[in-house]
Amino acid sequence: xxxxxxxxxxxxxxxxxxxxxxxxxxxxxxxxxxxxxxxxxxxxxxxxxxxxxxxxxxxxxxxxxxxxxxxxxxxxxxxxxxxxxxxxxxxxxxxxxxxxxxxxxxxxxxxxxxxxxxxxxxxxxxxxxxxxxxxxxxxxxxxxxxxxxxxxxxxxxxxxxxxxxxxxxxxxxxxxxxxxxxxxxxxxxxxxxxxxxxxxxxxxxxxxxxxxxxxxxxxxxxxxxxxxxxxxxxxxxxxxxxxxxxxxxxxxxxxxxxxxxxxxxxxxxxxxxxxxxxxxxxxxxxxxxxxxxxxxxxxxxxxxxx
Amino acid sequence: xxxxxxxxxxxxxxxxxxxxxxxxxxxxxxxxxxxxxxxxxxxxxxxxxxxxxxxxxxxxxxxxxxxxxxxxxxxxxxxxxxxxxxxxxxxxxxxxxxxxxxxxxxxxxxxxxxxxxxxxxxxxxxxxxxxxxxxxxxxxxxxxxxxxxxxxxxxxxxxxxxxxxxxxxxxxxxxxxxxxxxxxxxxxxxxxxxxxxxxxxxxxxxxxxxxxxxxxxxxxxxxxxxxxxxxxxxxxxxxxxxxxxxxxxxxxxxxxxxxxxxxxxxxxxxxxxxxxxxxxxxxxxxxxxxxxxxxxxxxxxxxxxxxxxxxxxxxxxxxxxxxxx
Numbered sequence: 001x002x003x004x005x006x007x008x009x010x011x012x013x014x015x016x017x018x019x020x021x022x023x024x025x026x027x028x029x030x031x032x033x034x035x036x037x038x039x040x041x042x043x044x045x046x047x048x049x050x051x052x053x054x055x056x057x058x059x060x061x062x063x064x065x066x067x068x069x070x071x072x073x074x075x076x077x078x079x080x081x082x083x084x085x086x087x088x089x090x091x092x093x094x095x096x097x098x099x100x101x102x103x104x105x106x107x108x109x110x111x112x113x114x115x116x117x118x119x120x121x122x123x124x125x126x127x128x129x130x131x132x133x134x135x136x137x138x139x140x141x142x143x144x145x146x147x148x149x150x151x152x153x154x155x156x157x158x159x160x161x162x163x164x165x166x167x168x169x170x171x172x173x174x175x176x177x178x179x180x181x182x183x184x185x186x187x188x189x190x191x192x193x194x195x196x197x198x199x200x201x202x203x204x205x206x207x208x209x210x211x212x213x214x215x216x217x218x219x220x221x222x223x224x225x226x227x228x229x230x231x232x233x234x235x236x237x238x239x240x241x242x243x244x245x246x247x248x249x250x251x252x253x254x255x256x257x258x259x260x261x262x263x264x265x266x267x268x269x270x271x272x273x274x275x276x277x278x279x280x281x282x283x284x285x286x287x288x289x290x291x292x293x294x295x296x297x298x299x300x301x302x303x304x305x306x
Numbered sequence: 307x308x309x310x311x312x313x314x315x316x317x318x319x320x321x322x323x324x325x326x327x328x329x330x331x332x333x334x335x336x337x338x339x340x341x342x343x344x345x346x347x348x349x350x351x352x353x354x355x356x357x358x359x360x361x362x363x364x365x366x367x368x369x370x371x372x373x374x375x376x377x378x379x380x381x382x383x384x385x386x387x388x389x390x391x392x393x394x395x396x397x398x399x400x401x402x403x404x405x406x407x408x409x410x411x412x413x414x415x416x417x418x419x420x421x422x423x424x425x426x427x428x429x430x431x432x433x434x435x436x437x438x439x440x441x442x443x444x445x446x447x448x449x450x451x452x453x454x455x456x457x458x459x460x461x462x463x464x465x466x467x468x469x470x471x472x473x474x475x476x477x478x479x480x481x482x483x484x485x486x487x488x489x490x491x492x493x494x495x496x497x498x499x500x501x502x503x504x505x506x507x508x509x510x511x512x513x514x515x516x517x518x519x520x521x522x523x524x525x526x527x528x529x530x531x532x533x534x535x536x537x538x539x540x541x542x543x544x545x546x547x548x549x550x551x552x553x554x555x556x557x558x559x560x561x562x563x564x565x566x567x568x569x570x571x572x573x574x575x576x577x578x579x580x581x582x583x584x585x586x587x588x589x590x591x592x593x594x595x596x597x598x599x600x601x602x603x604x605x606x607x608x609x610x611x612x613x614x615x616x617x618x619x620x621x622x623x624x625x626x627x628x629x630x631x
Contacts, residue, residue, distance in 0.1 A: 064605045084333070084604035088487045092355045093333045095603045112488040118358060222469060231325045 012034045023144045025123045026106040027113070032121055035147040041121075042089050043127040044069055044102040044273075048280025051076035052227060059083040059097045070274050072282045086128075095119045103142060126152035127279055129219045135279050159281050160184040166288040167207040174234070179211035180291070181233035183223070184276050185247035190228060191220040198279045202287050210294025225250045225273055229259050235294065236261035239272025240246055268294055310578045313571050317585040321368070324589060328596045329360045333542030333603040356513075362491045366589035367595040367609070369497045370486075371560055375587025376580065377546040378500075378561030379568065383515040383538045383576060385446040389566045390545035391562035391621055395453040395540070398556040399460030400431025402482050406464050410471050421496045421552035422553055428548030431456060432540070443533065444522065484557035484610025486595045493553050500549035505580075507542050511535065512599035519574065557610045560590050566624050591618065 021032040028120065040059040040127050041047040047060050047069055056078035063085050068111055069077075081097060084090040085256075087108060094116070102122040104113060107129060116122040124144055127136040136156060143152030182199040184191045193199040195210045197219035203210065211233040215221055228250070236259070250256055260269045270290055274283055328335045336344065336352045345351045377392040384390075392398065404427025408415055435453055442448035464482070514535050517525040522532050566577065568583040594613040599606055 031314050064602065082604055084606055088485070088608070090599075090604040090606055091488070092331045095354050095358070096334045096351075113486060114492075115358070115490055119354075218471070223531045 017154070021124065021145060021147055023141055025125055025141060027124045030121050030123055032144065032145060033103065036145070038098065038101045039146075040083060040097060040099040040111070041140070042083070042096050042102065042109055043086060044073070044105045044143060044277055045127045045130075045138065045279040045283075046125070047077065048073050048278060048282055049103075049139040049152075052139065052281055053143060053146060053148055055146065056080065058099060061086040061089040068273050068277060070271070070278050071287065072286060073278065073280070075083075080218070088256065091115055091119070098169060098219050101145060102256075104267060109146055110291055130279065131196060131197060131219075132198050132205060133282065135198055135201075136281065139281060155281070159285065162285060163205055166292060167205070170295065171207055171290065174208070178209065178234040180208045180235040180237070181211050181231060182237045182279060183247075184220070184272055185238050185245040187242050190223045190225075190246050190250070192222050192223045192228070192231065194219060199275050202284045203291075205284075205289060206288055206292075208289045225255055227251055229255050232260050234260050235266045236268075237275065238267070238269050238295070239275045240269055241272050266294075310572050310582070312577045313587065314578075314581050315510070317582060317589065320591070321585055321589050324592050324596070325364055325368070326591055328364050329356065331596065331600050332360065333599070354567075358490065362494065363486050363489055363595060364381070364592060366489045366493055366497065366553060367486050367591045369494075369501055370557070371555045371587040371589070371591025372584040373497060373501050373546040373550045373587070374557065374560040374591070375564035375568070375583045376505070377543040377550070378587075379565040379579060379583045380508060380511070380515070380543040380546075381561070382565050383511075383518065384536050384543075385450050385452055386519065387447060388566070389562075390446075390450055391558075392543055392559060393556075393558050394450055394457060395544065395547075396431045396435055396456030396460055397428045397544050397547045398551050398558070399457045399464070401428040401551040402556050403427060403460045406467050406482070410467055418492075421493070424552040425548045428544055428551060431460065432544045436537075436540075443536070446536075459621055467559070482555055483608040484555040484613070486554055486591075486598070486610035487606055489553065492597075494536070497549050497553045500545060504542050504546055505584075507538070508580060509577060510573070511539050511542070512580060515539065515576045516574075555610065557591065557613055559613050559621070560587050563617045563621055564590055564625070567620075570624075 021035065023030050034249060037055070039050060039055065039057045041050060041057045041204055042061040044060075044062075050057050051073045057080050059081045060069070061083050062080075064082055066074065066080075068080070081093065083093045083097070086105070089109070090114065099120045102116050103119050103125050104116055104122055105127045105166055106124045109116065110126065113122055113124055123141065125141055129137060130138070139156065140149065140152055143149045150291040164233075180203050182193045182203065184193065192212065192215075194212055194215040195201070195204060196215070196217070200210055200219075211231040212221070240247060274286055274290075326338065326341060330338050330341050334355055336356065340352065341348060343349060344356050344511055374392065381395065382388070382390045401424040404423050408419065435456055436448075438456070439449045439452045442452070449590045450585055514530045515524070517528050517530050518526075518532065518535065526532055550557070564587040565579075565583055567586050568579050572579055572582045590613060591609065594609040594616060597616075598609045600611045601607065601612075
């Protein structure tokens, strides 16, 4: 009898140690038999989540250019296989990598989720057009799927503390009502990143005001020069995708030097991949650092006044 | 006659060769020597890629290309204008507008709803065209002009919606550019039955379309009911285009260029033109999808953009030496 009991225990042990993992994504529940080690990330922010946990993805949809992931993320990852563009990742390359988990974007990849699920369990999470808060939530879901939720929660707590530090530094540094705006400029046009966007969320998290606080319907707002001048931010940060983009023609306009940010020299160009595309935890910290550098003259100024 | 047969056979062989290339080349390359073995006896590494991606994509590209080419042949036969194609009737535009409106009106709309909505949009735009053109029904050129106006109107409406709601329609946006990416076996029933059902109709209309090239009066005196012929031919073309657009999104140029190439190769009688036209349409779109995949692997371009690159120069060539109408 005792021997039978022992046998049962031995038989049950592996089953217990390999308890299945259940996580909820935007579509429903995804069940994994064991924590996956071969992961494919179809958005940059998912690669950021994996970098945070020190797990290198086997494949990343990096638009065929690994440098589009910011250096701090790349530094934490081994080389990966590119699976093509984020908008149309190559399903055959993903399949050939034999992944155990695919992390896909809820908006971009909704049309192919059934195909992806034939390859491996697929998490459909928010990244494209997602808010800063949603983005961090996706990080927690990814960690849960890897069975490392506690580790991520700890990392997120450290992140929050760091962002609080920056927020405290910025508090009172700007004049009452001063606003900060990030915009993307490409050959196609200018897109203001409103409060609902990732960059807008990071700016708000740092206690800085948006010049368009009511524009909460869309994340990315297409804008003309007039719209930009009407928003009239005190600090304007622009991410330029091409060498020649719409912002260059704006800069030729007589309206341009009348904008507050231009008059005060509070206009800067920063890496669009960092500010708009990477959308993770490391990018937010790097953005806070860049903001601190930008506002630094101002910070130093207030310090001498006190 | 033998020349036409030779041309048809040659095109068939070319399509077969292109199909083999399409199946073997890509981000993951399958050697031609192992292709046959994988198809017949299976292969551990290539089975999944071949059966789940390449084969359905090949079939869908070929069928959609063939459907668009046939629709173009019918429209050109009816409108009797070398610039006529299914695109200018506003069908693609109507279908695209319907999909964009759906994606905005119902943001959580299931992806499977896109094809039927596109088809409905295509037919709705044809209804609008027929209603607007009821007074000028006898003048094909006027019909084409109204179609062009409608296309422009739909394009403007799409731009307007995209400007107002830029984000919410990413999947729709990709679909609009015309692509075979992500299409699988489940999309095959959306195009195959239409083509099978409408091909005999096209063959039946072929002789009457030949008569129509002699002019409305002559055709009528030879026993053709011209108005009914126009209506049936246009409905057939719209159904074919609608089904094609429903599966792959708006892909231009195939419906315009393929019938021209066919006339160039096989003369003007519609019945022998039909197989040539089908093969050419299939060749064009399969080639476009192949190059979309292999030009910059693992990046994939939308096939609609590739076809514009292939189609535009050829179209200019056709215009400069056009004698085949």
